[in-house]
Amino acid sequence: MQLDGKVPGGQLSEKWDRHRFELKMVNPANKRKYHIIVVGTGLAGGSSSAALAELGYNVKTFCIQDSPRRAHSIAAQGGINAAKNYPNDGDSIWRLFYDTIKGGDFRSREANTYRLAQVSNNIIDQCVAQGVPFARDYGGLLANRSFGGAQVSRTFYARGQTGQQLLLGAYSSLSRQIAAGKVKMFPRREMLDLVLVNGQAKGIVVRNLITGEFESHEADAVVLATGGYGNVYYLSTNATSCNVGAAFRAYKKGAFFANPCFTQIHPTCIPHSGEYQSKLTLMSESLRNDGRVWVPKNPGDKRRPNDIPESERDYFLERKYPSYGNLAPRDVASRSTKEECDAGKGVGTTGYAVYLDFNDVIERDGIDTISKKYGNLFDMYKNIIDENPYETPMMIYPASHYTMGGLWVDYNLMSNIDGLFVLGEANFSDHGANRLGASALMQGLADGYFIIPYTIGGYLAGTAPSEVSADHPAFNEATQAADERIKKLLAIKGKRTVDNIHRELGQIMWKYCGMARNKEGLNKAIKLIQELREEFRENVTVPGSDSDYNLSLQKAGRVADFLEFAELMVTDALAREESCGGHFREEYQTEEGEAKRDDEDFCHVAAWEYGGYGKAPIFHKEPLVFESVELTTRSYK
Secondary structure: OEOOOOOOOOOHHHHHHHHHHHOOOOOHHHHOOOEEEEEOOOHHHHHHHHHHHHHOOEEEEEOOOOOHHHOHHHHOOOOEEOOOOOOOOOOOHHHHHHHHHHHOOOOOOHHHHHHHHHHHHHHHHHHHHHOOOOOEOOOOOEOOEOOOOOOOOOEEOOOOOHHHHHHHHHHHHHHHHHHOOOEEEEOOEEEEEEEEEOOEEEEEEEEEOOOOOEEEEEOOEEEEOOOOOHHHHOOEOOOOOOOOHHHHHHHHOOOOEEOOOOEEEEEEEOOOOOOOOOOOOEOOHHHHHOOEEEEEOOOOOOOOHHHOOHHHEEOHHHHHOOOOHHHOOHHHHHHHHHHHHHOOOOOOOOOOOEEEEOHHHHHHHOHHHHHHHHHHHHHHHHHHHOOOOOOOOEEEEEEEEEEOOEEOOOOOOEOOOEOEEEOHHHEOOOOOOOOOOOOHHHHHHHHHHHHHHHHHHHHHOOOOOOOOOOOOHHHHHHHHHHHHHHHHHHHHOOOEOHHHHHHHHHHHHHHHHOOOEOHHHHHHHHHHHHHHHHHHHHHEOOOOOOOOOOHHHHHHHHHHHHHHHHHHHHHHHHHOOOOEOOEOEOOOEOOOOOEOOOHHHHOEEEEEEOOOOOOOOEEEEEEOOOOOOOOOOOOOO
């Protein structure tokens, strides 16, 4: 089946403006008759809830945290992109669009990516008006810094706390609507199922994580803004509560999952150090503005970094990619780091780390200047590693971070299920096979503040306010199915903990579907995942009950989803017989070891439909049409 992305016709630069004009609208007086559910309170969910309520819709918003302000967007550090060209270094909407689509290795929908760049400037104005404390230069103007994959400085930032400050801005807008009674907030709720009536999304079933009670909530449309699935690798930069659950429930109800194998490995994380770890810590990509990445030239050199002379250091990113140097895109930098460590040049106790060195910039600009830019990041590193990065280079290594794959959506951000909209990292639409740094915050706020308010109105204008209530049989069926899943988990009473099985799954995924993949390894991974899934079903132990706050039970449900979803990821990676962005198939590479695309056979979105438990998913595709850019070999040399 070939999918239609519903991209408007006409010139690329005019598509969104004309489409907004042509969309049907809901009369302001009628908006109060419609009810919308938003799941998630990160930048996409928080901003969309606030924007939709501001328009007059009745909004119910759900999050698994105890407060919306604890959503994982708070952990983003380095910045948010926009094409304002304040440094006057040649930036433009077109350049931001092109850098983004090139960074994604030409595997994103052209019109969505251009729209993202087009609305980026509005985001900065919105956030400044909210009081977000962006960094400013000496004259008081907003400051910019560089990020990977770009040769201009377009990243706005608030020291190393950009995600936190942006989230607080969205949270303030959300709180205003909660106080006004237009948003009803439901914290500590986990979505367990999507409810469909006559093929349309009409509500959700959630579990109160404190009491264990099930709740049914009806609506005229459902918005999922639940983030990515990076925790399938167990060790990732994501919060441990991040999961694929809501998206996977929608997938099992018929929503297509697009490009699940497109995952991003971030090159700048604190290295793995022991089996006790449950997550990894991100060191912002912004550090690569001033830090220089290197390894000893001689394999096995275990001297302290400050004892290795300059002549015996290999600044490998600067050597391999002279045009971009240490600001090569994440997928390129991550693979290069892995290659150096595999060659025996890695540092630290495990040999799987490289240095990120700030000595040059400290000598040039002084410690005070660096502290103002990155002080909280340096403090965080010292607290974790117990070494002072002002004096000794940081050690970094790639880790699972962001997922470009997600539920398939059309140009209106609606899935193939009528009334189910998907925003931010939970959809697939804007970043192709690799996301450039500082673009996640941009997409989340673009979707929430400036896109969904128009497109959801276009959908609702064609439907009457729903008469479906929470006592509809579809809600009862979904509640009963969710209850049965939970009771089965509690009844297994095996010998292995949820974390133990999750860790093993992560090791399988990292080894066979991580920074590099090949056919033999992917086929082996499918077999191992299937065996581990059966082991989970027969031998997991989930203590406690379902009638109170039970963290083990929460984890068990999420890992059960990961054990099925992991096979879908590997299936997608097997089907895509090319290398592009973060999807590096070892069989398909250039003589220089770079990704080798196959535009003739794989210039498409791979969208998968659920085929049933233990059965192969059904493949659909959306051809990617490039009318305004030429498909070229991506190069950062």
